[in-house]
Amino acid sequence: MLWACVLLPQLALDGVMRRRANADEPLALLSGTPQRRILQTVNQAARALGLKPGQSLTSAHAMVRDFATVEFDPAETERWHRLLAAWAYRFSSQVSLRYPRVLMMEVESSLGLFGPWPGFEARLRAELTALGFSHRIVVAPNPVAARMLANVHDGLAVTCRDSLRHVLEQMPVDRIGLDRETTTALTRMGLRHLSEVLALPRASLARRFPAQVMQHLDTLLGDRPLALEYYTPPDYFDVRIELNFDVESHQALLFPLKRLVSDLAMFLGGRDSGVQRFTLHLEHTEGPDTHVPVGLLSAERDAAMLFELARGRLEQIQVPSPVRSLRLHARDLPPFVPAHRELFEERPQQSLPWEQLRERLRARLGNESVNGMALRADHRPECAWQAQTEARVRLAPPKVPRPGWLLSQPSPLPEAGTRILAGPERIESGWWDGGDVRRDYYLIETRSGQRGWAYRSVGESGDLLLHGWFA
Known part of the structure; x- marks a missing residue:
């Protein structure tokens, strides 16, 4: 398996900045107690003015008066974390939020769909940049190694375990995820890189340090599997x-x-x-x-x-x-079915697809101003359709042919030059609502070849009444 670590180094700041219209405005996120407010993080414009993280708000105001401040909200940062996990779920079904400000994605199973890793990585970076989030991306054979390598690398792709061990051995001991006490002890022993730690006898390390240290090193090297809880997108x-x-x-x-x-x-x-x-x-x-x-x-x-x-x-x-x-x-949130498109689109470049035009008209004019047509379960032609403003269950069209253009009022049809092709088809319906009809319908063709649908009432012998035209 291959795991991609997407590190989001300034997730909280990016989340605030993307909601502000002026991206060039100096901004600082505040944290700390009411008695001592400090700058949690600052954007690039604020850094250019001399502000820096960890600085007290009082000293910052002594240097610069004109900069915006927003309260640092851990809950809001967590919401951004989960929203980006929903974005990552497009590319992999195995997305983990185990580490703060990090998306862990299993990507090997997605390469067949999104192509080789260089192109896949370029797409991830382009979309994250468009969304307004700074990032670093590293790929490794296990998630812990990918996460630790992202501390010092960006764009690194390690695809086999042999290469992974060689790269990890060059890592400083203070960047491989060990707790501060263990890191301090290793540094005092003169061990600066992981290769020097691994060169020591394992039994000696196990006696000097807690069992969690050896477990972490084994997981880092891929000798010990790590159980991850995968992200599941919510239903709303x-x-x-x-x-x-x-x-x-x-x-x-x-x-x-x-x-x-x-x-x-x-x-x-x-x-x-x-x-x-x-x-x-x-x-x-x-x-x-x-x-x-x-x-x-x-x-x-x-x-x-x-x-x-x-x-x-x-x-x-x-x-x-x-x-x-x-x-x-x-x-x-129903399943999305893309609209059917032709291979060679004939629609002019500047025109809107029908779906977008329809929804825009409904938004501008109101729901009742834009209607569609739907079939209705009624044998009477004038009652067999209805206007609709929302999508409903569609009825199956009648098995017998019906005209596409129905006249609002039937009109007399001269017999001269008109011949009957089929019929009669008798329709008797509507006795329950006072609109009782008893008609014999015929498929007719005029002298010019146009086909229509005409009827006369049952028991009458007058001219046919034209009720509609076929396309």
């Missing part, structure tokens, strides 16, 4: 964004909305599912939340399309009071 999506200030306009809500929808699309891709309806919750400073339902006729997961639909729904409502936070909740 529920993410909330706390806004930095009270928002009173739709325009200011679009940026956090786009981030939420992007996260939803990433989550859906990992589950290999789509979304058919979700709800936006606008949480106000005062009063109850505003709910904005978004429904689709079929399951979709394209981020751009979902954003356009949510935006259209959002712009139709009147925000009653300032919005403090935005939440997206989705539970209706």
Whole structure:
């Protein structure tokens, strides 16, 4: 097996930065006690001003007055960790969250689908960069080795155990995952690299150090298996964004909305599912939340399309009071079936697919303004169809031919030049609702070759009444 370690060195900071419109603004995450606030981590713009992690907030303000601060939230960081696990689930069914700020993925079984590792790795890096998360990626034959190698390497791919041992022997003892007390003891003994530790008699190491040290070394070298708990994606999506200030306009809500929808699309891709309806919750400073339902006729997961639909729904409502936070909740997540496409697409480049155009019209004009057609279980032609605004169970079409164009009112059909091809087909129905009909229908053809559907009432001998045309 081959395990990829995706190390996310600044997960908390990246999670905050991707929700802020101005990425160049100096930002620091704060932690510590109320009496002594310290900078947990800072972004690149803050580093350029001289700020650094571990610095007290007081000294930071003495150096720089104009920088933004956000409270470090471990629970929020854990939510980002699990959301990225849902992203990684697209590429491997064995994803582990054993280590903080790390995604462990078994990738050997995925190479047949995603291609050789260099191309696979490039795709992982491109998607993580697009999502806004810095990363380091290392591949090794066991998960512990991959995790420890990521401490000092990026882009390293070790594919066999013999090569793995050689690479691990060059690792400093303080970067292989040993506890601080053991690392200090080894350093005082003059042992700086793992090769020097492994050169010692095993029995001597076992007497000097706890059993956990030998177990860790065996697991690191692949001589001892490690049991991992694998990630399982949840059956719903529920993410909330706390806004930095009270928002009173739709325009200011679009940026956090786009981030939420992007996260939803990433989550859906990992589950290999789509979304058919979700709800936006606008949480106000005062009063109850505003709910904005978004429904689709079929399951979709394209981020751009979902954003356009949510935006259209959002712009139709009147925000009653300032919005403090935005939440997206989705539970209706059916399997996603991609639309059938032709090998040579004839659709003009600038035009929208029908599915996207349909949903955009529904979002802009309302559900009742865009209807489809569906069959109805009724023998009377004028009652055998109905308009529908949502996807329903489809009835099987009748086995006998029916015209595609039904006239709103039957009209007399002259007998001259018209010949009957088939019929009569008798339809007697509707006695229970006052719309009783008794008709004999004929398949007819005009002098020009056009085929139609005409009838006369049972027992009458007048002209045929044209009721519809065949395509």
